[in-house]
Amino acid sequence: MAPRTGFDLYDDKSVIALRVNGELKDLATEVTEADTVEPVTIDSPDGLAILRHSTAHVLAQAVQSVNPEAKLGIGPPVTDGFYYDFDVAAPFTPEDLKALQKEMERIVRSGQRFVRRAVSDDEARAELADEPYKLELIGLKGGAAEGGEESVEVGAGELTIYDNVDPKSGETVWKDLCRGPHLPSTRLIGNGFALLRNAAAYWRGSEKNPQLQRIYGTAWPTKDELRAYQARLEEAARRDHRKLGAELDLFSFPDEIGSGMAVFHPRGGIIRKEIEDYMRERLVAYDYEFVNTPHITKSTLFEVSGHLDWYREGMFPAMHLDEETDAEGHVTRQGQDYYLKPMNCPMHNLIYRARGRSYRELPLRLAEFGAVYRYEKSGTLSGLTRVRALTQDDAHIYVTPDQVKDELRRQLEFVLETLRGYGLEDFYLELSTKNPDKYVGSDEVWEEATTTLRDVALESGLELVPDPGGAAFYGPKISVQARDAIGRTWQLSTVQLDFNLPERFELEYTAPDGTRQRPVMIHRALLGSIERFFAILLEHYAGAFPVWLSPVQVVGIPVAEEYGPYLDEVIARLKAVGVRAEVDHSDDRMPKKIRNHTKAKVPFQLIAGEEDRANGAVSFRYRDGSQENGVPVDDAIEKIVEAIRSKVQV
RNA sequence: GCCGGCUUGGCGCAAUUGGUAGCGCAUCCGACUUGUAAUCGGAAGGUUACGGGUUCAAGUCCCGUAGCCGGCUCCA
CATH class of the missing domain: 3.30.980.10 (Threonyl-trna Synthetase; Chain A, domain 2)
Structure with a gap:
């Protein structure tokens, strides 16, 4: 039989190529009956x-x-x-x-x-x-x-x-x-x-x-x-956190402070506080302990950890302190180099090492919202997603070798549950493995750590994507990638297994048999940097945050000046139960007030005029323009409080 | 850091071929107060990112610096 091509096999104009025996080929490729041929549309x-x-x-x-x-x-x-x-x-x-x-x-x-x-x-x-x-x-x-x-x-x-x-x-x-x-x-x-x-x-x-x-x-x-x-590109531009950050008065980057360093305005500050408060609640629930460490340190610390070897270029240059010289310029007292910290782990290791540790204390989970400073190259800075001053929601967990696997499972569960609390639902995992040009420790240890991580990742049932060479120098990691409301993916949480820093810091614990053993360390960042996570949520919600995260949760809008005092009473009751609420007493007309607060993406607008006041009620107006009129005040308060408590979007 | 682009009052924008900075919103003052996305009038606000240069004249042209944007490289 004469050889035939894809043109002979498929009439369908949408078929533009072939897959022959698993390989992509031109439509003009000649195939025989012995070949397995599939159309590619x-x-x-x-x-x-x-x-x-x-x-x-x-x-x-x-x-x-x-x-x-x-x-x-x-x-x-x-x-x-x-x-x-x-x-x-x-x-x-x-x-x-x-x-x-x-x-x-x-x-x-x-x-x-x-x-x-x-x-x-x-x-x-x-x-x-x-x-x-x-x-x-x-x-x-x-x-x-x-x-x-x-x-x-x-x-x-x-x-x-x-x-x-x-x-x-x-x-x-x-x-x-x-x-x-x-x-x-x-x-x-x-x-x-x-x-x-x-x-x-x-x-x-x-x-x-x-x-x-x-x-x-x-x-x-x-x-x-x-x-x-x-249209998708335009939608992404509409959600750009840099644009929304200015429009909603959340944060700015004053040139006077320097590139890549943000200040959060009051409204942004509230959102940030809510993000952090929820995180702290979760940390308590998962048996973390809170620690605090300084922003600068002597160079020795990062020499021991190895960060200066691997990331010196990415660190702010040293401050040379305490050096004294005589009149001739001879050094009479040796100075010290201090660095802004780019990482919290070495300091947490020092907390671990501050006294002898028992196996009974493990897993020991230390958490901190640690401010770190990284000298990112000027061309890489971008809004809040790539900055030079950031706050890591950083944690380091010290475990015995036996506890590693269980703890990793527990951490992955913790991470996913917590991310869901912020309204992110769609995840997959990435396994970053050793970079052959950039690692410390033995191949066997890396191999073991990688296998353990892969097992735990696979157990989760989530899709797992390999990231060869993507690991940090001290150990492999699983990262959680989240898809946002318009389908973009962001690398969020990371769980890294580290057998190397405990070695470098000579961390030990006393085992049941009285011997000194070396713990294993798990580095775990959930939000990554709070600044970056803030940006991701802002873009995910396009500025229309769920009620619990909204800077202003309720605005009272009187139909006319006369109804202001009535709304003041309603708002006062909301404030008394911790709701961020205010009455708009400005001399704008009512439709203008509605416009202003809709643009500010306030989730609940409570409107009251004669009809509502006479019935002891208020009328809801939502961000999408829908309404719910004549709601009794008690019900309205209950509804608002419940919306905050349950972290729903409205 | 590298390449390119951009930079006009808080924000969004205007200023014919270089000819001496305007508008809207926001702000402030006054009046108005009307049941679901912009009430009216007035005022104030800019040495056009910064520093040099060319020109009789620079927001407009040239050089440098900074910041931002889009990528590349990097990202503990």
């Missing part, structure tokens, strides 16, 4: 990646058609889109992007075919003589065969070049080194793509390499899906 995850990858090729063709001097880097698909890197003399301007978009539209309309062609290394070198970066990738191929890096350009097997062929003339108008597969035709890209932004990116991801100019784009099977994606 353009709207499947694989299909979208192919669409985006092909769109990246069209971008590269457009760039070289506008600027033949541009050298090609790499151009893979990424979440929701693609990028392509170029070495060009001058960075792209917004006008350049517009022109490129136009050129891409022309290429898409011309319906070029993507044609795969296998080439030898030497042929590829000859054809791509003007593309230094592609040549470099070909050179790397040898390593790829032994399990080195693979890319969208170069696989472990043979090299392939994709020719873009004009359907009318049959001429090859452009080509690129690429593994594929690709769409059959550029026409399938349609008008569901857009260029988004340009930025610099280091060649092959290393700071030591030159920077290329990267153009990001997005591509979707239809214009409607593109629009939906753009």
